[in-house]
Amino acid sequence: MNNAATLPETDATRLDALRARLADDPSGVLEILAHEYGVSMKAVIECLPETCRTLVAGAQAEAALLDIAAWGAVTVLVHTQDVILECKGPLPAGRIAHGFYNIGGGSPVSGHLRLDRCQTIAFVRRPFMGAESYSVNFLNAEGEAMFKVFVGRDEKRVLLADQVERFGALRDRLAAAGAVA
Structure with a gap:
């Protein structure tokens, strides 16, 4: 399937086709799938x-970022139609000022970061390019990705075990807080 025009006409049918595709193979670039199926990243x-x-409520974005700040080097990714921008390093703890969560x-x-625009945080664990991948996806009210934070890897591209553990603990803690998106 190359574009939304070749997909079934109804949203329900399109989502069923996407679910079947992902059940068979959950890898692939999520933004490309969103474009191909004519749906949001959240969908x-x-x-x-x-x-x-x-999925948890975006109201917990600051708590998530403060936790991630203690993980060490991660990959922060912003993906638009025109660019995939990656930055590797520790995510500094930030603070709210002038309407933004400021990191540096x-x-x-x-x-x-406009955390007031974050409606959903999606913890995603899936295969990607032949390897296991863990990401924390910050999604806006339109269901589109604001940015993602990926668990780091060592020099041999192996996931950092302590970060995988921290990912699971943060996911479970925020999900248990009861504010699920």
Whole structure:
């Protein structure tokens, strides 16, 4: 399937086709699948098998980022139609000021995040390019990705075990808080 025009006409049929595709193979670039199926990134994530995803309320974004700040070097990724931008390094703890969550201070990862726009946080664990992948996806009210944070890898491209453990603990803690998106 190359574009939304070749897909079944109804949303339900399109989502069923996407669920079947992801049940068969949950790998692939989620943003490309969203474009191909004519749905939001959140819809793609919701179509992943349940074992691959946990969604929590975006109101917990600051708590998630403060926790991730203690993980060490991660990969922060922003994916638009025109660019996939990756930055590897520790995610500094930030603070709210002037309407943004501001991060910076000695790390290659810095910037200003509109956390008030984060509606959903999706914890995603799935295969990608032949390897297991763990990401925390921050999604806006339109269901599109604001940015993603991936668990780091060592020099042999093996996931960092302590970060995998921290990922699971953060996911479970935020999901248990009861504010599921």
